[in-house]
Amino acid sequence: MDRIRIRGGAPLNGLIPISGAKNAALPLMIASLLTEETLELGNVPRLADISSLLRIMSNFGVDHSIAGRRPGQTTETGQTIRLTAKNVIDTTAPYELVSTMRASFWVIAPLVARFGHARVSMPGGCAIGTRPVDLLIMALAKLGAAIEIEAGYVVATAPKGLRGAEIDFPKVTVGGTHVALMAATLAEGTTVIRNAAREPEVVDLAQCLVKMGARIQGAGTSEIVVEGVSRLHGTSHDVMPDRIETGTYAMAVAMTGGDLVLDNTKPEYLQAALDVLGQAGAEVTSTIGGIRIRRNGNGIQPVDITTDPFPGFPTDLQAQFMALMTRASGTSRIRETIFENRFMHVQELARLGARIRLDGDSAYVEGVPTLKGAPVMATDLRASVSLVIAGLVAEGETTINRVYHLDRGFEALEAKLARCGAQIERVRG
Numbered sequence: 001m002d003r004i005r006i007r008g009g010a011p012l013n014g015l016i017p018i019s020g021a022k023n024a025a026l027p028l029m030i031a032s033l034l035t036e037e038t039l040e041l042g043n044v045p046r047l048a049d050i051s052s053l054l055r056i057m058s059n060f061g062v063d064h065s066i067a068g069r070r071p072g073q074t075t076e077t078g079q080t081i082r083l084t085a086k087n088v089i090d091t092t093a094p095y096e097l098v099s100t101m102r103a104s105f106w107v108i109a110p111l112v113a114r115f116g117h118a119r120v121s122m123p124g125g126c127a128i129g130t131r132p133v134d135l136l137i138m139a140l141a142k143l144g145a146a147i148e149i150e151a152g153y154v155v156a157t158a159p160k161g162l163r164g165a166e167i168d169f170p171k172v173t174v175g176g177t178h179v180a181l182m183a184a185t186l187a188e189g190t191t192v193i194r195n196a197a198r199e200p201e202v203v204d205l206a207q208c209l210v211k212m213g214a215r216i217q218g219a220g221t222s223e224i225v226v227e228g229v230s231r232l233h234g235t236s237h238d239v240m241p242d243r244i245e246t247g248t249y250a251m252a253v254a255m256t257g258g259d260l261v262l263d264n265t266k267p268e269y270l271q272a273a274l275d276v277l278g279q280a281g282a283e284v285t286s287t288i289g290g291i292r293i294r295r296n297g298n299g300i301q302p303v304d305i306t307t308d309p310f311p312g313f314p315t316d317l318q319a320q321f322m323a324l325m326t327r328a329s330g331t332s333r334i335r336e337t338i339f340e341n342r343f344m345h346v347q348e349l350a351r352l353g354a355r356i357r358l359d360g361d362s363a364y365v366e367g368v369p370t371l372k373g374a375p376v377m378a379t380d381l382r383a384s385v386s387l388v389i390a391g392l393v394a395e396g397e398t399t400i401n402r403v404y405h406l407d408r409g410f411e412a413l414e415a416k417l418a419r420c421g422a423q424i425e426r427v428r429g
């Protein structure tokens with residue numbers, strides 16, 4: 001298995017191109033199941049999760065092609081993928097495939113909406129928490145799907161099609177909102193989704209669905225209204241920039257010091273995190289195509305945060321921020337309110353010399369003057385990248401094992417960081 005080896009101490013200077021967002025690309029790819037015509041997606045990141053979803057879609061009978069290189073494209077600029085769900089021969093998503101990536105459960109929505117039948121394995125828990133799908137099932141049931149649980153599978157049927165309904169989510173759920181939105185586009189009549197997730201990825205999906213002929217209003221607010229249509233058509237759409245990748249490199253330069261431009265991204269996608277970085281002592285400014293982050297000599301201030309649905313501080317940046325706080329000049333409190341078990345990085349950061357105390361949903365991080373390199377590993381991708389951030393300042397050598405977690409969500413991570421001065425390399429294993 002590959003490892004990442006880092007020698008800490010070098011500041012980051014230069015420009016990092018931000019990739020297309022994994023968490024936008026996945027639902028967009030799934031949306032191709034809503035039409036028999038071709039959906040062309042640009043700026044799709046080259047990531048293991050994208051390949052996994054392509055395998056699952058191929059299993060249904062979806063044809064896909066990846067466009068060849070275009071002028072200016074490198075292996076770090078996204079790819080263009082065309083998906084055509086014309087001849088869907090199977091509406092079952094088996095456990096072996098769904099268990100590798102939870103988001104693939106979302107295929108249940110377009111399958112039942114367009115074909116009246118879907119049989120999708122329950123995804124099970126994962127390293128960051130139990131992550132149930134009850135609210136996704138509730139949304140489909142409201143839209144008129146008959147739901148049965150059979151031997152670990154959710155079987156959703158709607159032989160006469162789905163019907164518009166009022167869906168009130170008791171809790172904000174990104175996946176639940178994606179599922180309700182996709183299913184409602186082909187339901188008969190009007191659907192109102194209340195307490196909808198406001199994440200930019202929901203807006204990106206809605207914009208693509210509108211280009212496909214869907215009638216959607218309110219995406220990006222907590223109430224989305226969908227007027228169902230009888231069919232959708234193909235279109236072209238570019239995946240939005242990855243706000244979590246953006247925030248990760250912003251935290252990295254706040255940690256190491258230096259001057260970094262994050263290109264092809266938008267500050268408004270991660271304003272809460274940028275505000276916190278400002279309080280921690282980084283200087284954040286907008287550029288024409290993105291964001292510039294600088295930190296010079298003045299140290300890192302402790303800042304308390306609480307994770308929240310968008311526009312709050314994202315849970316997907318919590319681990320990276322904790323890494324930064326391990327070097328702050330004081331104690332910070334980091335509260336995780338989205339996933340109950342998302343502190344797996346704490347023990348590994350401790351191996352590098354961090355002082356962190358866990359108490360319920362909170363981690364108290366007492367900043368230390370130095371971290372020391374060590375072998376570490378992590379159990380999910382955001383936790384893994386927090387160890388990269390810590391490794392970038394740790395004295396000596398840090399080796400991060402189980403790199404496949406990073407490959408699920410960060411395109412060309414070591415190449416992007418190395419070009420900006422980091423001493424980081426992949427060791428093939």
Ligand code: EPU
Nearest residue numbers: 023103131132133134135136172173174175176316338339
């Ligand atoms: N929840 C339920 N029941 C449900 C669905 C969710 O109780 O039926 C709970 C979850 O257990 C959690 C909360 O609601 O406590 C929010 O979960 P949500 O549904 O919003 O998460 P998700 O859609 O499964 C997406 C991202 C995650 C990100 C979360 C929160 C993708 C592919 N995944 O997950 O990203 O952390 O939203 O923003 O978009 C990652 O990229 O590393 C990652 C985990």
